[in-house]
Amino acid sequence: MDFSNVTCFIAGDQGCWKMINNHNISGVPLPSFDCLEITQEKNENLKAAWILKGVSSNIRYTTKDEIDKLKAIQPGLGRPEATLSAMIPIKKSEEWWNLAQDERRRIIEDQSGHIKEGMNFLPGIARKLYHSKDLGQPFDFITWFEFAPEHEKAFDALLSFLRNSEEWKYVIREVDLRFRLNNLSF
Numbered sequence: 001m002d003f004s005n006v007t008c009f010i011a012g013d014q015g016c017w018k019m020i021n022n023h024n025i026s027g028v029p030l031p032s033f034d035c036l037e038i039t040q041e042k043n044e045n046l047k048a049a050w051i052l053k054g055v056s057s058n059i060r061y062t063t064k065d066e067i068d069k070l071k072a073i074q075p076g077l078g079r080p081e082a083t084l085s086a087m088i089p090i091k092k093s094e095e096w097w098n099l100a101q102d103e104r105r106r107i108i109e110d111q112s113g114h115i116k117e118g119m120n121f122l123p124g125i126a127r128k129l130y131h132s133k134d135l136g137q138p139f140d141f142i143t144w145f146e147f148a149p150e151h152e153k154a155f156d157a158l159l160s161f162l163r164n165s166e167e168w169k170y171v172i173r174e175v176d177l178r179f180r181l182n183n184l185s186f
Contacts, residue, residue: 005056007130009087009142010037011049017085017179025163027091027173028138036087036179038144052089054130054142061105066115073119075126082126082146086155087177089132089139096170097133112165121158124151139173 011019011030015037022032033049059067096104108114125147133140147155159176162168 005040006053006135007056008037008039008041009052009054009144010039011035011051012037012047014047016182018182019177020180021176021178023176023178025174025176026171027175030089030175030177035182036177052132052139052142053135053137054132055135056128057131061101061108062115069119070115070122073122075123077126077128077144077146079126079146079148081148083181084147084149084152085179086145087142087179088145088159089142089173089175089177090171091139091173092170093172107167107170112162112167114162114165114167117161118158121151121154124148125155125158 011033013034015035017036017038019033019036022030024030031049059070062070099107109116125145127143127145130142130144131140132138132142145155
């Protein structure tokens with residue numbers, strides 16, 4: 001894993017994303033804050049409630065056919081219509097990490113349908129996964145999602161599906177953070 005490209009999620013009083021909800025699902029909650037800035041470098045001028053770090057890496061647990069399909073239909077981040085976002089940091093149990101990679105794949109896809117079901121929500125919902133475990137962070141993964149307001153209910157349905165899957169039995173900490181672009185007026 002290339003650790004030179006670390007992304008920082010900085011919670012504080014400044015940032016391009018305005019927090020609209022901080023919902024603790026399981027484990028220790030994250031302190032509330034006003035805004036979120038996402039950057040490749042820590043900005044010392046921002047007053048931070050907390051900083052989480054992650055590294056974007058190669059796609060894991062997927063077959064070549066799944067990767068090809070994802071690349072064909074998954075939109076990129078930063079679309080103008082995607083004015084809402086969600087950040088879902090999760091930590092999985094040691095039991096999960098003690099499983100072999102093929103056992104984790106079997107749980108993720110064969111038993112839980114994570115990849116197949118997730119593709120049903122594309123291209124309305126864009127996402128990017130960041131790995132944090134090897135950086136010594138309090139979460140193993142940070143998933144960042146962006147979507148237009150008309151896709152918010154679909155996003156909630158996707159989360160409900162995943163949280164009721166076999167895979168989520170291994171999640172010991174999860175926070176559901178929701179945002180809107182900070183430069184919008186409602």
